[in-house]
Amino acid sequence: MTKVFFIALFLPLLSWGQSATMVSHYTNSAFVSKRLLPFTLRSEGKVGILTVNIIDGENCVGLRDPHYGDVFHLYCEEPDTVRAEIQFLLNDSQSFKVQTQSFQVLAEQSPVSSAGVEGE
Amino acid sequence: MSLLKLCSQFLLALFFSFFAFQNCAPFEAMQGESIYPFTNKPNFYSDLQVVRTEVDDLKRENFVLDLAASWVLDPAQEINYTILYSTLAQRGVCNPTQGTFNNINNHIRAQCKLPVVTDLYIRLELEGPNGVSEAREFRF
Known part of the structure; x- marks a missing residue:
């Protein structure tokens, strides 16, 4: 029992150096x-990546890319402020969690530059 | 009597199976599957949306489009994009929109004005390093 407790306590400590x-x-x-x-x-x-959990942003969902193991996606059905927690697996079988910054997803944003126009 | 017992057992099994096979998958996962647009492994991520359509007094329809795209393996990689515009009746209804995305900007807005109100068919062509290219088609 003591041994189990020690391992549970020790594993997160091993992850502290992970960036x-x-x-x-x-x-x-x-x-x-x-x-x-x-x-x-x-x-x-x-x-x-193991899991993608939304911390903030009730209109948003997160998902792992089904084809690329190191890519995740965020999707907001409506404008929202979104923040997510990503759990990923290390090659020594440990898992580690990181959080994204909080960022705004708006209904519309103008790009830095516009391209191309019309024709009739 | 045995038929009644059989029927009651069947109904009981049906009742339990109804609860046992409820879809308990997270809402998130279900949405995730439906919003991911790529059936095959993509070389590019891209999204093309119609921001708005405007119809003027002469019944001409102006489509305002918003495009973001990147190379999957390296978002900083330069890629070329081309947007081609068609209607069901005619190809090239607007001049193609072409350009290059890079690590500073991979988001643009484009417009196509049609002489009549109709569906707009768009072919988005993306070209990355070593001649790798992909195309996606949209209908608005």
Whole structure:
């Protein structure tokens, strides 16, 4: 019993040195509702993403990419402020959790530049 | 008597199976499956939306489009995009929208004005490194 307690306490300590970065695939101006927003999780020794949980953002969902183990997506049906917690697996079989920053998903945002126009 | 017993057992089994096979999967997972648009492993992530449509007094319809796209393996990778516009009756109803996305910007807005109110068919072509390309089609 003591041994189990020790392991449970010790595993999170092992993860303290782990760092991870999340790279957004789209520029911030593209963060609009009804759009799948891809992010790549980069971390040394990472095997793949296990879960994506929404912490803030009742209009939003998170999902792992079915084809790429290091990519997750956030999707907001309505404009919202979203924050997610990502759990991923390390190659030493430990799992680790990181949180995204809180960011705004709006109904519409103008891009930095516009391209192309019309024709009739 | 045995028939009654059999029927009651069947109803009981039906009752329990009704609860046993309820869909208890998280709402999140169900939505996740339906919102992911790529059936095959994509080389690019992309999303094209109609921001708004405007119809003027002459019944011409203006589509305002919003596109974001990136190379899956490296969001900073330069990629070329082309948006081609068609209606059911005619190809090339608007001039193609072309450009390059990079690590600074991969989000643009484009417009296509049609002479009549009708459905707009769009073909989005993306080209990445080593000539890798993909196309997606949309109807608005």
